[in-house]
Amino acid sequence: MPILSEKGLPLPSSSRSRPRTYFPSNPSSQPSLLNQLRSRTRLTNLAVSLIILLTISSVALNASYYLSPPEPTRGYANTRTSTRTGRPESIEDTIDRDPRIKALDHLVMVPGHAIWVGHDADKVEEDSEWVLENMQKGGSVRTFMKHIEMGVEVMKEDERSLLVFSG
Numbered sequence: 268m269p270i271l272s273e274k275g276l277p278l279p280s281s282s283r284s285r286p287r288t289y290f291p292s293n294p295s296s297q298p299s300l301l302n303q304l305r306s307r308t309r310l311t312n313l314a315v316s317l318i319i320l321l322t323i324s325s326v327a328l329n330a331s332y333y334l335s336p337p338e339p340t341r342g343y344a345n346t347r348t349s350t351r352t353g354r355p356e357s358i359e360d361t362i363d364r365d366p367r368i369k370a371l372d373h374l375v376m377v378p379g380h381a382i383w384v385g386h387d388a389d390k391v392e393e394d395s396e397w398v399l400e401n402m403q404k405g406g407s408v409r410t411f412m413k414h415i416e417m418g419v420e421v422m423k424e425d426e427r428s429l430l431v432f433s434g
Contacts, residue, residue: 373428377418380411 355361381403385396392412394404415432422430 368429371427371429373425375418375421375425375428375430377414377430377432379433380407380414 382398383391383396384398385391385393387396390396392408394408397403397408397411399407418430418432422428
C-alpha cells in the first residue's frame, strides 16, 4: 500500500526510507571490512586517492626525466642532438644513410598496377602468376612488364637516379 501525504496523495518513491544496497550480489547483514570498503564514500575516496597517487607519480617521473643529465648518443653517425637533453632532435637524425644516396637526384618510379606472386621467371607473363582485377586480365601483364623494363633502362642511363616500384 502506498504511503499517503497529509492531503491523501501518494508520496514519491524517493521519500520512502529503505536500505540502500550498492552491491546486491554480496548481501550481508553483519558489517565486515569488505562491506565497509564497498560503501559509496569509501569507493569515492579510494578513486580520488588513486588519481592523486598517479598524478604525483607522473609529475615525479617527468621531473626526473627533465632534470636528468643528458645521455650520450649511442652509435648514431652524424647525429644532431639537442643541447638541453643530449637526445636526437629528430628521428631522421638517428638514421645512418648510405653516403651514395646523397648523390642521387632523379627518381624513376614505375607504378605498381598488380602484384606478381609467381616463383618462376619463365611464367611471368601468365595472368595466373599475378594478382589481377578482371579488367586487367588478357594482356595487361605484358604492359606491366614493359613498364618495368623501361624503368630499368631509364635508371641504367642515369647514374644519379633511383628506381622505385610503387605500390
